[in-house]
Amino acid sequence: MLVLAFVSGLPATAGTCGNPVAEYRVSENLEIDQPLCGLTGAPARGREVVAGRKGNCLACHRMPIPEEKFHGDIGPPLFDTGRNMTAGELRLRLVDSTAINPDSVMPSFHRVDHLTGVRSDRRGQPILSAQQVEDVIAWLLTLDGETPAR
Secondary structure, rough: OHHHHHHHHHEEOOOOOOOOOOEEEEEEEOOOOOOHHHHOOOHHHHHHHHHOOOOHHHHHOOOOOOOOOOOOOOOOOOHHHHHHHHHHHHHHHHHHHHHHHOOOOOOOOOOOOOOOOOOHOOOOOOOOOOOHHHHHHHHHHOOOOOOOOO
């Protein structure tokens, strides 16, 4: 049933900007074309989220954040994301990576339904807010392939 919602372009999750989870639509080409809640992201804030503990992105990805010593290698390196992906593609991966790959180990950062293993005090709360998702996208879009020395 969820696949039909993605293909048909129906809302994949309920809610509005006043709720913890923003409403979004997944296009036929597997993107969330519109910014969550119509928000504009700020690259500097996005970098802070990526480098910090909120998203814990560095646990799985190598990125051009040389001041952080430990970068993971479970996920792909993200040095050239801005050259290789659109905002809509990134948005879907952040909101719900399982829409693209049902076996993905990447967390759904802005989805709260049909999840397992969620602490009872965190149920119904996304990992990242709509604004944080848009900020991370804004920063990732600035990445052009330059790999800093390690």
